[in-house]
Amino acid sequence: MLRLHPYEYHRPRALDEALDLLSAHGDDAMPIAGGTDLVPNMKHKLFTPGHLVSLRRLPELLGVERRNGDVRIGAAESLASVADHPDVAGALPSLARACGEISGPQLRRMGTIGGNLCLDTRCTYYNQTQFWREALGFCLKKDGDDCHVVKGGTRCVAAHSADGATALMTLDATLEIAGPDGRRRVAIENFFTSDGVWNRRMERDEILVAIRVPVPAPDARFSFQKLRIRGAIDFPLMNLAAATRFDDAGRITGLRMVLSGMGAYPRTIGKLEEAAMGNRLDDQVIEAIAHQAFRQSHPLSNIPVDTDWRREMVPVLVRRALVEMSAG
Numbered sequence: 357m358l359r360l361h362p363y364e365y366h367r368p369r370a371l372d373e374a375l376d377l378l379s380a381h382g383d384d385a386m387p388i389a390g391g392t393d394l395v396p397n398m399k400h401k402l403f404t405p406g407h408l409v410s411l412r413r414l415p416e417l418l419g420v421e422r423r424n425g426d427v428r429i430g431a432a433e434s435l436a437s438v439a440d441h442p443d444v445a446g447a448l449p450s451l452a453r454a455c456g457e458i459s460g461p462q463l464r465r466m467g468t469i470g471g472n473l474c475l476d477t478r479c480t481y482y483n484q485t486q487f488w489r490e491a492l493g494f495c496l497k498k499d500g501d502d503c504h505v506v507k508g509g510t511r512c513v514a515a516h517s518a519d520g521a522t523a524l525m526t527l528d529a530t531l532e533i534a535g536p537d538g539r540r541r542v543a544i545e546n547f548f549t550s551d552g553v554w555n556r557r558m559e560r561d562e563i564l565v566a567i568r569v570p571v572p573a574p575d576a577r578f579s580f581q582k583l584r585i586r587g588a589i590d591f592p593l594m595n596l597a598a599a600t601r602f603d604d605a606g607r608i609t610g611l612r613m614v615l616s617g618m619g620a621y622p623r624t625i626g627k628l629e630e631a632a633m634g635n636r637l638d639d640q641v642i643e644a645i646a647h648q649a650f651r652q653s654h655p656l657s658n659i660p661v662d663t664d665w666r667r668e669m670v671p672v673l674v675r676r677a678l679v680e681m682s683a684g
Contacts, residue, residue: 358399358485366409371416371534371563374409378561379536381407387563389417389432390466392459393475401486402476402498416534416565417470420444425571431470431564435520436461438469447571450578450597454523457580460588470564473521473531473544477514477552477620478591479505479658497553505658512552515617515658517591521548522622523580525614526599529569535562548621555620576601577684579677583617583669585661592617593661594669598677600632608632611645613674617666618655625649637682645678646671 368374378385385407388394397403411417417432422443429438438444439456458464458472481495481504494500496512503509521544529544542557544567549555558564572578579598584590594617601610611632616622631644653670655663 360395360398361401361404363405364407366407367413368409369413371414371565374411374414374563375534375536375561377407377409378563383560385409386560387411389468389471390434390463392463392467393471397476397483400484402482411468411470411563417563422447422571427569427571429469429567429569431473431566432468433470434465435459435467435469435472436464438520439464448523448527448569448578450580450599451520451523451527451569453580454519454582454595454597457582458519463589469520469567472518473524473547473567474556474558474564475516475518477512477555478517479512479514479552480660481505481658482514505656511550513620513656513658514552515619515656516548516555516621517617518622519580519582519592519595519616522595522597522614522616523578524567524569525622525624526578526597526612527569527572529567531567532565533558533562534565535559539565541568545624550620552620572599573601577681579680581673581677583666583673593659593666594618594655594673596670596673596677598674598681600637600678600681606636607634608637608641609634613645613649613677615649615653615670617659618653623652625652627652637678642675642678642682646674649674 366377386405388408389411411432418430420429420441435455435458439452445452482497496503505513524544530541581596582592583594584592596615598613603609613625614622635641650671655666
């Protein structure tokens, strides 16, 4: 049985109190909301904080509301509540689907949307017990100096696995972050970095407060596709979010696709304009877009599933997304 190490659990009732606790205890403190990812990682001794600061009761991090052209989602809202909320399901269907397909029902009721965005990156050489990792000589992400995925690599390439982030990138979301120096906002597309050790532009004493998503135009269409071994529980082997707009004649006026699970951060598929803009989504255009996505996708062996098969599944997910959006 994997056991937790001793730690002190704090239950602040206000955001400022939580920030003070994180600052006071420095590197020995970590925030916790649902704990569905952090607690298993603590059992594996990937993290051993002496202090956990709960975010569950902070009113600033709760609630879903539509106001002034945005949908504001508190970071401590559960994945289940986000997926089921009428404002999310009605205006942001790809986000609702992404949240509704994370893990299983029990964990969706505990896990939070903010926790999903701040999810630790995953790797077959990292997400193991301490005994297993020590036998291998550890890895670059934790206690070691070598990357077992990219031999001789100096940067961790553990995989990004947050489904919500992929959908939010196609929705032009903005994140509200609070820290000792006050509050700031950052576009989600500028939030992630390529370093798998700490793949987000957020200091360890900062807290993600909320997500703001502009309500899409009526002619916008969205899709979210996910690849995993089982239809529930499992982390994604890959996920894809897409957004498109059409003119009155059914021609594409905008297309964005974001793919995750290939590396340490979600990546926008580029160079789609020539194949998509001004065209209708017929079979030929769909195949051209799918081929372009395939050319840009190069999965790493940080997930224990054949990389060639994962790459071959990229155009499959792209086709599914485009067919779904073309149907309206």
